Amino acid sequence: MHLLVHFLFLSQFVTALLTANDYSVAPELLPGISSIKDESQIPIMFSGLIPLFSNSSMQDSNKDKDYFFWKFKKRDVNSKRLIIWFNGGPGCSSMDGALAETGPFRVDPTGKLYLNEGSWYNRADMVFVDQPVGTGFSSSTQKKTNFDNDLELVSEHFMSFLINYFTIFPGDLEKELLLAGESYAGQYIPYFAKAITKYNEGNNDKKLNLKAMLIGNGWIDPTTQSLSYVPFALENNIINKESSNFHRLLQAHEQCQNKINSKKEKEQFSYPECDRIINALLLSTRDNSPNTPASKACLNVYDFKLRDSYPACGMNWPADIAYIPKFFSKEGVLEALNLDPSVTPKWGECNDDVLKRLTNPTAKPSIHYLPELLKTGIEIILYNGANDIICNNIGVLDSIEKMQWGGSSGFTSASEYYEWVYRDLNINEDQKAGFIHYDKNLTFISVYNASHMVPNDRSLISRGILDIYMNNVISEIDENGGETLITTSDDNYSDDDDQKQVEKPDINSDYYDYDYAYDYYYYNDGVLKSNENGSGSEGPRSHPKAKITLALVFLLMIVAILSTVVLQNRSQRRRPILRDPNRRHPTSNKTVSWDVSDDDIDFALDNDEVELAINPTEISKNSSKSKTKNGYTAVSNDEDNNALELQDI
Known part of the structure; x- marks a missing residue:
């Protein structure tokens, strides 16, 4: 109710907001842009800080908070879709997504931008948001930041940002809204979707057109995910039962399971006993042999095919994350992004303070809200890099299997299964990309040979996830096995509805x-x-x-x-002239020094060759069916439905 009150009085605050033109980005100030020969590939960009509440006189504890965003759209294309992207952590900047995953650019070792051939912005407009407060460039003007401690509060703050965003960019209000992200965004996104549906129920004038949630390697069910580590490690030969350390690992697993099954304590968001399983796995697989380089002593929790130093165990990966601070430190970049270098905090990938404060004393894990969101008709796509340990396939599929929705639990017998093929048009060659398990408006996609950060190491293939959502695929029968194949390609097209040249609107238009x-x-x-x-x-x-x-x-x-x-x-x-002088951002003579150290890379839940890590249960392989909506119920808390027991290993 508190949230709706702010929205009902939104019209009183509009005058305090900046206009979209104030957020326009001068691309010539961004290092590397001048080297892009085809100017049509340079996106239209907007960025800067949007206040959570636009009236500075409001007596509210949140009036001093601003969220940083960076928006990209294709030239000459009026896309009908808008993707808002979130990285996880919690406390990890979505600039990882913008500059190392789904955004139009990547950063080279010198800190200069170059085109990302697998960017998702070729399919939709994209907005990357740093949130909650304290993440990336999103800051508070108070000397002491008041960090969010619960997902309900995080959700309320995001809605304040979102309403102000659509006030500034009213043309985006009618677009299909897709919420996308990875890792701890598996908590953010369902909470945000829940808040949006609640907002729409109380607002008949301008509803937010939420259509889908795309969650990559999502941390949606902490306890079930923790209990998947031992089965996943055994199935992928990361450890074996004969190992001298296997007993220690089983002990950690058992303690977690006992805590979950305990009747004495109130159910918690997560349990410290369960968090210890991953640490036990890393200790059990640590290689201390003298012939092993220190850089390969530990398992990489984001890709089990890779190694890292101990205790980093994946924090030093991927390498291109370390280039992002170099980009933000270059002269003129902050000004181009409409940030004041004199007050803008140094960019860091992750903020430990955000992670430590977000303890969720009242919030439930987001898996509990998926059934009611599915009931509204929102498409939910859970995609997973098969090499990831921290949010692995087994954990996500176990969570789906336990989830009560559509009148039953998990995928039904009417669900459909497809092998996914990626077609490389440059060499006219197909390769297995993964598999798709689909049931009504719930889809699970496993991406072969991919890590926790699927768009980072499988960028062109990852864009096929959007094509699958858009049904922009080729369906064909495999001549060898008779199975139905879903094929996507690296075609750099936009959706048919997006191909049209942007029509010149009425010159008297007010915005x-x-x-x-x-x-x-x-x-x-x-x-x-x-x-x-x-x-x-x-x-x-x-x-x-x-x-x-x-x-x-x-x-x-x-x-x-x-x-x-x-x-x-x-x-x-x-x-x-090339650019209106009144809209050009002045180049500052200030330089910003950055300390690129291991401290800047935080171990967080946010990342080559392996086949499917699981054997899906027997399901129907029928042709496409209509997406009927049935009744939904809540996630079962029955003790018998908890994750894997020891005797099942």
Whole structure:
């Protein structure tokens, strides 16, 4: 109710918000952009800090909090979808996602940007948000940050950000909204979806068009996930029962199971006894032999095919994460992103304080809310890199199996199973990408040879997850096994509805204007922007690139030449400068020094060759069926439905 009150009075606060133009990013200030030859591949960008509440006079403890966002959209394409991406931790910046996973750019070892060929922004507009407060560039103006301690509070703060975002970018309000992310975002996203559905119930005017949740290697069920470590390690030969340390591992597993089954204590969000299992596994598999390099002493919890130093055990991976601070430290970058270098905190991948404070004294694990979200018709896609340990396939599938929804638990006998094939168009070759298990509006996707951070090491294949959601796939029968194959490709297309050239809107529109230098519409605060000759005309304006067909040249040579001269002269008068000086961000002479150390890389729940780590249960392999909606019930808390018992190992 507290949340709805703020939204009902939102109209009183609108005047305090900046306009979209204030968040425009000058791409020429970002290192590496000038090396991109094809300018059409450079996205339109907006970024900066959005206040959680727009009225600075509000007597509210959250009025001093701002969330940092970075938005990307394709030129000349009016996408009908908007993806908001979150990294996990908790406390890990979504700039990992923007610059090392699904965003349009990656960062090279020198701190310069280059194009990410597997970016998801080729399928939808994307917004990357640092949250909760204290994460990345999202900060508080108070000397002492008031960190969130519960997911309900995190959710309330995100909704404040989201409403203000749509106030600033009203054109995005009608787009299909997709919430996406990985790891601890498996908690964030269902909580945010729950808050959005609640908001829509109390708001008949402008509902938020939430369509889907895409959760990668999600930490959705802490206890079940913890109890999956021993079975996963055994199944993938990470450890064997004959190992001298196996007894220690079983003890940790048993203590966790006993704590869950205990009737004496109130159910908790997670248990310290369960958290110890992963530590026991790392100790049990530590290689102290003299011939083993120190850099390979420990298992990498984000990809069991890789090794790392101890006790990092995956914190030093992936290597390109270390390049991101170099990018943010370069002169002019913070200014280009509409951040004030004099007050902006140093960017760090993860903030331990956020993790330690978010103890969730009242919140339930998000798995409890998936049934009611499925009941609303929201598509839920859980995708998993098969090499990940920390949020592995077995744990996620066990959580689904126990979940009561649609009148039964887990996937039903009517569910469908497909092998997933990725087609590399450059070499015209197919490769096995994973498998898909689908039931009504719930889909599980396993990605072969992929880590905790699927888009980082399997970028082109990961984009196929969006294609699967959009049903933009090829369905065919395998000639050898007779199985149904789902094929995606590395085609850099957009959705059919997104292919259309952006139509020029009414020049009198109260929030659109057209930027000829970039050939796109940018939001306007109601003031008509003048062209170069200063006319400020509200009449239609012609594009400078006039063309004369070859046929006309042959038929009317003299007339064509004269027409060309006239049109060229007119175009020169109308061509604007590269960028409106009033909208350019000044280049600062300030430099920011960064200390790139291991302390900047936090061990958090956020990351090559292996086949499927599990054997799915026997299910139907029928052709596509309609997505009927049935009744849903809550997750069972029955003791018998808890995760694997010791005797099952």
